Amino acid sequence: MINGICGVALRGTQALPVEVEVETTGGLFSMTVVGLPDTAVKEARERVRASLRRIGLMLRGRIAINLAPADLPKEGALLDLPMAVGLANGAGIIDCGEPSLFMGELALDGRVRWVRGAVPAAVLARELGVRIFVPKENEHEVALVAGVRAYGVETLLDVVEHLHGGKTLPQISGGSFGEEDECIETDMSDIKGQFAAKRALEIAAAGHHNLLLTGSPGSGKTLLARALRGILPPLSDEEMMEVLLIRSTAGLSFEPGRTRPFRTAHHTASSVAICGGGASMRPGEISLANRGVLFLDEFPEFSRDVLESLRQPLEDGTITVSRAAGSVTYPARVLLVTACNPCPCGYSGDPSEPCKCSPSSIEKYQRKLSGPILDRIDLHVAVPRLTPEELMSLSGESGESSTEIRKRVRSARKTQQDRWREVGFQCNAELPERVLRKRLNIDPDVKLFLAETVERLRLSGRGFSRVLRVSRTIADLEGSERVAVHHVAESLSYREGGAFGRGVGLGWRG
Numbered sequence: 001m002i003n004g005i006c007g008v009a010l011r012g013t014q015a016l017p018v019e020v021e022v023e024t025t026g027g028l029f030s031m032t033v034v035g036l037p038d039t040a041v042k043e044a045r046e047r048v049r050a051s052l053r054r055i056g057l058m059l060r061g062r063i064a065i066n067l068a069p070a071d072l073p074k075e076g077a078l079l080d081l082p083m084a085v086g087l088a089n090g091a092g093i094i095d096c097g098e099p100s101l102f103m104g105e106l107a108l109d110g111r112v113r114w115v116r117g118a119v120p121a122a123v124l125a126r127e128l129g130v131r132i133f134v135p136k137e138n139e140h141e142v143a144l145v146a147g148v149r150a151y152g153v154e155t156l157l158d159v160v161e162h163l164h165g166g167k168t169l170p171q172i173s174g175g176s177f178g179e180e181d182e183c184i185e186t187d188m189s190d191i192k193g194q195f196a197a198k199r200a201l202e203i204a205a206a207g208h209h210n211l212l213l214t215g216s217p218g219s220g221k222t223l224l225a226r227a228l229r230g231i232l233p234p235l236s237d238e239e240m241m242e243v244l245l246i247r248s249t250a251g252l253s254f255e256p257g258r259t260r261p262f263r264t265a266h267h268t269a270s271s272v273a274i275c276g277g278g279a280s281m282r283p284g285e286i287s288l289a290n291r292g293v294l295f296l297d298e299f300p301e302f303s304r305d306v307l308e309s310l311r312q313p314l315e316d317g318t319i320t321v322s323r324a325a326g327s328v329t330y331p332a333r334v335l336l337v338t339a340c341n342p343c344p345c346g347y348s349g350d351p352s353e354p355c356k357c358s359p360s361s362i363e364k365y366q367r368k369l370s371g372p373i374l375d376r377i378d379l380h381v382a383v384p385r386l387t388p389e390e391l392m393s394l395s396g397e398s399g400e401s402s403t404e405i406r407k408r409v410r411s412a413r414k415t416q417q418d419r420w421r422e423v424g425f426q427c428n429a430e431l432p433e434r435v436l437r438k439r440l441n442i443d444p445d446v447k448l449f450l451a452e453t454v455e456r457l458r459l460s461g462r463g464f465s466r467v468l469r470v471s472r473t474i475a476d477l478e479g480s481e482r483v484a485v486h487h488v489a490e491s492l493s494y495r496e497g498g499a500f501g502r503g504v505g506l507g508w509r510g
């Protein structure tokens with residue numbers, strides 16, 4: 001429970017209450033703020049004082065504002081409005097009455113500006129059972145938080161008049177996540193050929209398997225990655241809320257529609273940009289892609305730091321960012337799609353362009369993608385560049401649309417959710433080894449086939465588990481309760497080495 005006038009501080013996607021206490025004593029004017037970093041205090045003080053002047057309140061005497069708890073890291077701008085309201089309350093202009101949360105940055109003319117974190121703040125208000133005042137510009141996202149008593153304010157005067165009883169602000173309402181939308185930017189039927197890659201995308205979408213696409217420049221890897229978004233099932237209400245909380249925390253506006261997030265990062269991006277952090281500990285691309293797709297092109301060019309830091313979130317579905325000020329954990333459940341060239345020049349195995357790389361440089365390039373991260377990538381697919389003749393012959397064929405593929409994906413997901421609910425998993429890619437081996441439901445002849453395969457291909461324990469997970473998904477797409485030999489055989493074609501091995505004559509290490 002909170003008392004009186006409160007603001008909020010953000011800690012990850014969570015908002016915490018900050019109590020604003022004001023004390024005024026006689027003497028010359030001075031204003032001290034305790035509980036904020038020095039630089040923020042100075043700026044906040046000027047904004048609060050100027051805005052109060054606009055509503056006719058001239059501050060007098062020695063004023064002390066305490067923002068409690070003192071040890072909680074705070075952001076000055078979020079606390080402008082509660083400080084101004086606290087001062088107006090202290091001066092007797094208004095009587096706040098019931099405990100309330102306020103958030104907003106003040107302009108010198110008294111306007112209340114948009115802030116990040118309005119959604120976590122609204123969730124906090126709901127939990128505490130108190131009303132909240134937010135900037136009018138944040139109104140549309142706060143409206144999506146059901147069951148909260150919230151008011152949108154344009155100016156400090158709005159708040160003062162509302163609390164004084166002069167005018168009543170309307171309560172924010174009427175937000176909705178909307179219906180399922182059929183907005184597909186890149187439709188599968190727009191991509192010519194590439195049947196193997198499209199099939200791999202379908203499997204990835206159905207079982208939430210991470211994917212590596214290998215192909216020469218211009219083979220359409222980026223287009224394929226983008227098309228994945230359109231075949232994924234729509235976000236549920238709970239997932240929408242997660243996405244909304246992260247976007248609000250990052251200071252990004254909410255995109256309407258239930259299409260899953262698609263984020264991409266350049267290989268020069270820092271680990272802070274991808275994993276989150278920095279001074280204000282904001283979420284990174286991997287959290288902005290939560291419940292959707294994170295696409296990393298030219299994967300071997302990413303720094304080792306970044307590749308290393310991806311391991312833990314791919315394992316746990318969350319990422320913890322630590323700084324001196326403490327640590328926060330963000331959701332980071334993504335479908336990772338990576339892409340790379342088959343060699344440094346990009347044309348190894350290409351039908352028309354010769355490769356200029358030496359064997360040793362190719363080996364070095366492939367080794368950059370070594371073990372640990374590849375262990376998390378279930379599907380490896382070659383994306384060959386089509387020759388002009390192939391493109392011509394395919395020009396009349398459009399293939400299946402994303403909507404049709406999505407139907408199969410949704411039904412396979414439903415099967416998995418029903419099957420794994422009791423063990424606490426959502427999809428095949430999440431299954432740990434122990435569950436996998438005990439509950440896979442494979443035919444006896446498959447066991448024999450697998451035993452031979454492990455021997456012949458010298459599969460590692462992890463590699464073997466990957467083959468099993470993908471086999472399970474392929475069987476689910478077919479609507480088959482049992483995993484049969486042809487499911488495993490197809491799964492084996494997506495194992496590591498598949499991408500580089502095909503037509504290129506190179507083995508994959510790792």
Ligand SMILES: [Zn+2]
Binds near residue numbers: 343345346355356
């Ligand atoms: Zn090359």
